[in-house]
Amino acid sequence: MVQREKAMDSNAITRAYFDELLVEMRHMDAVVPDTRLELYGETFATPVMTAALSHLKGKGGEGDGMVQMAEGAKTAGAVNWAGMGDEAQFDAIAASGARSIKIIKPYADETLVLSRLERAEAAGAFAVGMDLDHSFGANGQPDFVLGYTMRPRTMREIEGYVKRTRLPFIVKGVLSAVDAQKCLDAGVRGIVVSHHHGILPSAVPPLLVLPEIVRVVGGRIPVFVDCGVMNGMDVFKALALGATAVSVGRPVMNAVLENGAQGAADLLGEITAELAGAMARTASPDLRHIDRSVLWRRDGSRP
Numbered sequence: 001m002v003q004r005e006k007a008m009d010s011n012a013i014t015r016a017y018f019d020e021l022l023v024e025m026r027h028m029d030a031v032v033p034d035t036r037l038e039l040y041g042e043t044f045a046t047p048v049m050t051a052a053l054s055h056l057k058g059k060g061g062e063g064d065g066m067v068q069m070a071e072g073a074k075t076a077g078a079v080n081w082a083g084m085g086d087e088a089q090f091d092a093i094a095a096s097g098a099r100s101i102k103i104i105k106p107y108a109d110e111t112l113v114l115s116r117l118e119r120a121e122a123a124g125a126f127a128v129g130m131d132l133d134h135s136f137g138a139n140g141q142p143d144f145v146l147g148y149t150m151r152p153r154t155m156r157e158i159e160g161y162v163k164r165t166r167l168p169f170i171v172k173g174v175l176s177a178v179d180a181q182k183c184l185d186a187g188v189r190g191i192v193v194s195h196h197h198g199i200l201p202s203a204v205p206p207l208l209v210l211p212e213i214v215r216v217v218g219g220r221i222p223v224f225v226d227c228g229v230m231n232g233m234d235v236f237k238a239l240a241l242g243a244t245a246v247s248v249g250r251p252v253m254n255a256v257l258e259n260g261a262q263g264a265a266d267l268l269g270e271i272t273a274e275l276a277g278a279m280a281r282t283a284s285p286d287l288r289h290i291d292r293s294v295l296w297r298r299d300g301s302r303p
Contacts, residue, residue, distance in 0.1 A: 007201030014195070014228040017205035021237050021303060022296045026283040033279035034286040035272055037079075037245055039222060040127065040168050040189075042099065045077025046272040047287055048235055050264070051226055051249030052103040052131065052172060052192075054083035059260030067092045069256050072264025074098040076272070079126065081247060084146070087119040099126040103172055106135050108142065108149040114164070121167055127189070128165055130158070133173025133196040159186040172196075172226070175209060177216045184220060191217070194226035197249070207241055211292075211303065214242030232274020236282075239275075240290045241303065 037044040050073050056065025066082060070093045073080035080098040082090055084105055093100050102120035107113050113130075120128050135152040137143040143150040162169045168189035174180050175195055183191050193210055195203035206227050217223055222244035229235060235246045248271060255263035284290040295303050 010195050010198035010201060010203035010205075011228060013203070014198075014205040014207075017208055018228060018230075018234050018237065020298055021207070022298060023233070023236070023240075023278065023282060024294050024296060025281050026294065027281070028283065030280055030283040031285050033276050033284060035276055035279070037287060039079065039245065042126075044079055044099070046268065046275070047239065047243075047245035048076075048232075048268050048271045048275065049073070049079040049224070049245055049247045050081050050252050050268070051247040052081035052083040052101070053249060053253060054085055056253060056256055058256065059258070059263070061257065063260070064089065064092065065253075065256045065260075067096055068261040069252060069264045070096040070098040070100055071261035072252075072256070072266075073100075073268065075261065075265035076268035078268050078272075079245065083131070087116065087123075090120055090125070091123050094120075094123040094125060101125065101127040101129065101170065103129050103131050103170070105145060105148065106130055106132055106150045106153055108151040112148075113161075117161065117165055121165055125167060127168040127170055129170030129172055129190070129192075130161065131172040131192075131196065133175075133194065133199050155182045155186050158183070158188065162187040162189070170224075174213065175200075175204060175206065177209070177212045180213045180216045184217065188221065190222045190224060192224045192226050192247070193243070197227060207238060207303075210238065210241045210243060232271045232276075233278055235271060235275045236278040236284075236290065237295065239287060240292050240295050242292070 037047040058065040058068045070080045074097045080100040102125045104116045170190035172192035174191040193206045225238040225243040226247040238246045255267040282294045
């Protein structure tokens, strides 16, 4: 077999960029920080959210881990996200009382997309959206996920979804200012800056492109960040660069498997406490006043 160099691992690049960013301390005039998040007219205890995961196994491999994750998010006062799954599962997720955002795959079958949108809204979803980064497979052909063919969407099609639902419509998989502007033009009410856990090799780290996206958005819609978030300091760095809130994926998966809903609640609480510690030691009183100038790169430059 011919040996050749492979493209760089996007997850390793993302982790390295998190670790490239350093934080200065500020103690004068500091106060006990307020981690509350205001989002779509509701208040949450934390900007630390679950990620839009799918097919989670519950505690000890038993039960529905997606429902357990939602129950944990509710206990923690956090926003819950839900990925791929059928309508009955999301009904159960919504019934947990968690304020949940349903992300729908870009199915080639448009009737499936519309039925999932309608069912999520009827179940009481907090918001809905689509992860456009699953449109194509690694070979450049339409993706095929668990028996379903996907396809890309135009800006006009996204605009149609926005108009079809009374809920905020969110696009996941935005990793450029170009797509951020198109989302604004389509009337989207939130974007997730994400490379879907390395779906594109050599992808730019979300935090590296985040400031440019934030400038384009200009505060008009929330900007969420996903991929590689492991602790409260990671969350703090994302918020300092302009994120509205941040999703945690892999650690939540492990917490649910180990201790179900309580595991998810405990983890979200621990990460929020770490965030509060970073806020306190940088004189950041609340989420709106985390000063980007506390961040440095290892080489002494500013991000």
